[in-house]
Amino acid sequence: MYDRWLTPRPQRVDNGVMTGRTPLPRRVEVLAGLSVAIDLGLGQPAEHMLRSAVIACRLCDRLGLDRTQRATTYYATLLMWIGCHADSQEYARWFGDDIAVRSDAYLVDWSGIPYFRFLLGNVGRGEPVGHRVKTLATLFRDARGQIATLVHSHCMSAAALARHIGLGPDVERVIAYTYERFDGGGLPRGAAGEDIPIEMRVAQLADMVEVHQRAYGVDGAVAMARSRRGGQFDPTIVDAFVADPDAVLSPGDDDPWGCAMSLAPETEIALDDAGLDALVTAIGDFGDLKCPFALGHSRGVATIVDTAARHLGMSMVEVDTARRAAHLHDVGRIGVSSQIWSKPGELSGAEWERVRMHPYLTDRVLMRIPGFGDIAAIARAHHEHLDGTGYPLGLGGAALGRAQRLLTVAVAYQSALEPRPYRDAYPAERAASRIRERADRGVLDGECVEAVLVAAGHKRARVRRDDTLTPRETEILGLVARGMSNREIAARLVLSEKTVRNHVERTYTKIGAANRVGASLYALEHGLVAPVAEDTSG
Structure with missing residues (x-):
């Protein structure tokens, strides 16, 4: 199978027009991006799971594991916590800030009195005293049973998600043992010793030593591993680590992404369009699991965007x-505590600021994936408004392209149809009237509102723009605004230069522009400037 980064990708024909396409990422690169999203839910810095996967591969080499075991260990380590956010609402119920609790849990051994003290100190974290006391009483009537339920939920979710994103049966089997301990004191099976797959025994140590090295240095990581030898961790794996910890922890740490990619198995697996679509759909589903009320949200938004974009005459x-971008726009939601998402009342100023950060967190995840720059630029703007009142950057008007405007409208419409902790779901007609009212106030793009409503099955109310540009004229206007000459546009669209010139002249007449500057300003004001896709034909 060819490597899409080395071989020029064939151009695609859209309505008779040859269109250059940016090379698609490899499968492992998209999964590595997903691991960065998982880091958010764990309260860890970006690339924690990538660094852990590198450590795990070095341990595999020291232990003499075969190629298949090494590959399974790599993916199991990278995505072992993929189910962590699916039970975030339950974690928030018991512990308040689910992300803070997960982060702090790395620093204690999950056994005995220290773990009991940890649970006791974190029950109802951030909640009023009365609520904490009530929660404590409920939890400690059957503490192990309550925790076991959470762990079982995590393991089932992790296995299902691993299957959903196509990781294969070996990885699915291994990550079901994430919470088990070598001494048999783990959950949910109470598996012990070699009953726990070797791949998970390696992954568990790699995950922990990465955090402890970052917090306390190499000596701290070694001390932690030794203290849990024979308890949480397999003694053989601990011994392999402590024999030369610097060699396991140090090389390549200045570029964890590059190092993880160099050690990744199956690096030759490239994605075609269908494969990428399947993967981004699965990742969107993964993000929506953070909040049960948002289940199916990203799929719904993506379906609307796809139909509405075609209705607007956008290129393929x-x-x-x-x-x-619609499928992936909410992955940053994972980085905000369910304590906030599930709050039925008004948010405090500090809570609202954390909510405003989630599009930025989406951007952090997507920008790590090669070739996802345009997707990230659209996804991170899904709460920006034409009048500059949106977030996280307060962009407006000319700063927002048509795809960004369209996604914002689709998110607003789809969200209105869904229940929230502070309101019931709205009927379709009320959802439609809400976004039309926001368009009338200049918050949302009127043309995109009508396209979304048509896509959602509503009758078209009115046309917001009166320039009557055809799809071809709209496309050419966008290229003119990007500074391309008539000759360059003709070559790009496989048209004669005369045909392009005629299109440009008619477009100028329709929009009332006297020259390229006027046309460019019009295109900016109406969100018609799209990124110029990279030509990979040469």
């Missing part, structure tokens, strides 16, 4: 990019 490159 723009349609594909916008749809993928």
Whole structure:
């Protein structure tokens, strides 16, 4: 199978037009991006799981594991906590800030009195005293049973998600043992010793020593591993680590992404369009699991965006990019505590600031994936408004392209149809009237509102723009605004230069522009400037 980064990708024909496409990422690169999203839910710095996977591979080499075991260990380590956010609402119920508790849990041994003290100190974290006392009483009537229920939920969720994103049966089997301990004191099976797959025994140590090295240095990581030898961890694996910890922990740490990619198995697996669509759909589903009330949200938004973008006459490159951004727009939600998402009342100023950060967190995840720059630029703007009142950057008007405007409208419409902790779901007609009212106030793009409503099955109320540009004229206007000459546009769209010139002249007449500057300003004001896709034909 060819490597998409080395071989020029064939151009795609859209409505008779040859359109250059940016090379698609490899499968492992998208999964590595997913691991960064998992880091958010764990309260760990970006690339924690990537660094852990590197450590795990070095341990595999020291232990003499075969190629298949090493590959399974790599993916099991990278995504072992993929189920962590699926039970975040339950964690928030018991512990308040689910992300803070998960982060702090790395620093204690999950056994005996220290763990009991940890649980006791974190029950109802951030909640009023009365609520904490009530929660404590409920939890400690059957503490192990309550924790076992959470762990079982995690393991089932992790296995299902591993299957959903196509990780294969070996990885699915291994990550079901994430909470088990070598001494048999773990959950949910109470598996012990070699009953726990070797791949998970390696992954568990790699995950922990990465955090402890970062917090306390190499000596701290070694001390932690030795203190849990024979308890949480397999003595053989601990011994392999402490024999030369610097060699396991140090090389390549200045570029964890590059190091993890160099050690990744199956690096030759490239993605075609169908494979990428399946993967981004699964990742969108993964993000929605953070909040049960949002289940199916990203799929719904993506379906609307796909249909509405075609209705607007966007090119197939723009349609594909916008749809993928719609699937992925909410992965940053994982980085905000369920304590906030599930709050039925008004948010405090500090809580609201954390909510405003989630599009930025989406951007952090997507920008790590090669070739996802355009997707990230659209996804991170899904709460920006034309009048500059949105977040996280307060962009407006000319700063927002058509795909960004469209995604914002689709998110607003789909969200209105869904229940929230502070309100019931709205009927379709009320959801439609809400976004039309926001368009009338200049918050949302009117043309995108009507396209979304048509896509959602509503009758078209009115056309917001009166320039009557055809899809071809709209496309050419966007390229003119990007500074391309008539000759360059003709070559790009496989048209004659005369045909392009005629299109440009008619477009100028329709929009009332006297020259390229006027046309460019019009295109900016109406969100018609799309990124110029990279030509990979040469």
